Amino acid sequence: xxxxxxxxxxxxxxxxxxxxxxxxxxxxxxxxxxxxxxxxxxxxxxxxxxxxxxxxxxxxxxxxxxxxxxxxxxxxxxxxxxxxxxxxxxxxxxxxxxxxxxxxxxxxxxxxxxxxxxxxxxxxxxxxxxxxxxxxxxxxxxxxxxxxxxxxxxxxxxxxxxx
Numbered sequence: 150x151x152x153x154x155x156x157x158x159x160x161x162x163x164x165x166x167x168x169x170x171x172x173x174x175x176x177x178x179x180x181x182x183x184x185x186x187x188x189x190x191x192x193x194x195x196x197x198x199x200x201x202x203x204x205x206x207x208x209x210x211x212x213x214x215x216x217x218x219x220x221x222x223x224x225x226x227x228x229x230x231x232x233x234x235x236x237x238x239x240x241x242x243x244x245x246x247x248x249x250x251x252x253x254x255x256x257x258x259x260x261x262x263x264x265x266x267x268x269x270x271x272x273x274x275x276x277x278x279x280x281x282x283x284x285x286x287x288x289x290x291x292x293x294x295x296x297x298x299x300x301x302x303x304x305x306x307x308x309x310x311x312x
Contacts, residue, residue, distance in 0.1 A: 160283035161289070163299070171290060180253070196217050196219050196220075198218035203244035203247055203248050204238050206231065213260070214268075221309050253285045254283060273304070
């Protein structure tokens with residue numbers, strides 16, 4: 150790929166301000182390609198590509214869930230862990246309102262609105278994760294411990310194999 154300009158996003162600004170080291174990774178974004186495409190394009194294991202999901206409970210309270218790319222979130226289990234009736238993905242236009250990011254380019258860093266963050270526990274044991282940098286086709290490589298320090302997530306075990 151030709152030398153492309155690294156995007157400046159709310160996510161990269163927050164990481165730079167917090168002095169968190171990260172590596173930028175641009176790739177050809179494919180609509181509805183998800184982590185399968187980004188993992189293939191970056192030549193990394195899909196398990197280390199982390200999805201940032203904007204969800205909401207039955208009272209429409211938003212929350213961020215960080216999940217391995219090769220797993221899905223058990224919303225039933227997440228609701229049970231959170232002590233709420235239900236958890237559902239936010240519609241794209243609502244997710245954009247909360248996060249300030251388009252679906253496919255959602256980062257947990259620099260979101261428009263402060264939201265509680267829930268991270269699949271096993272993410273923190275990886276040596277490096279690839280997570281959205283705030284733009285479609287742009288992931289950042291980061292030490293998961295830096296993400297934990299910055300985001301202060303609640304650790305959960307709600308991942309299930311993709312169906």
